[in-house]
Amino acid sequence: xxxxxxxxxxxxxxxxxxxxxxxxxxxxxxxxxxxxxxxxxxxxxxxxxxxxxxxxxxxxxxxxxxxxxxxxxxxxxxxxxxxxxxxxxxxxxxxxx
Numbered sequence: 001x002x003x004x005x006x007x008x009x010x011x012x013x014x015x016x017x018x019x020x021x022x023x024x025x026x027x028x029x030x031x032x033x034x035x036x037x038x039x040x041x042x043x044x045x046x047x048x049x050x051x052x053x054x055x056x057x058x059x060x061x062x063x064x065x066x067x068x069x070x071x072x073x074x075x076x077x078x079x080x081x082x083x084x085x086x087x088x089x090x091x092x093x094x095x096x097x
Contacts, residue, residue: 021047022091037085
């Protein structure tokens with residue numbers, strides 16, 4: 001599948017199932033109302049996302065981007081995730097280096 005939107009749409013339309021990450025559900029649009037969600041018992045899987053920049057970029061720029069990304073995730077993405085499925089944001093962990 002090229003997008004989570006299409007994948008979740010196919011699950012709804014064809015009575016199927018899929019394994020997706022919590023953040024992929026955010027992009028699934030109006031199909032979310034037609035699916036049930038379950039965690040996989042006994043499994044802990046991780047998917048990392050990174051912010052990257054050009055080598056040699058200033059530390060100040062990295063700090064600005066880091067702060068903005070953290071704020072966007074905590075104040076925008078995570079509340080939207082909890083509107084999709086209450087508690088879904090608890091599966092998103094912000095790691096900092």
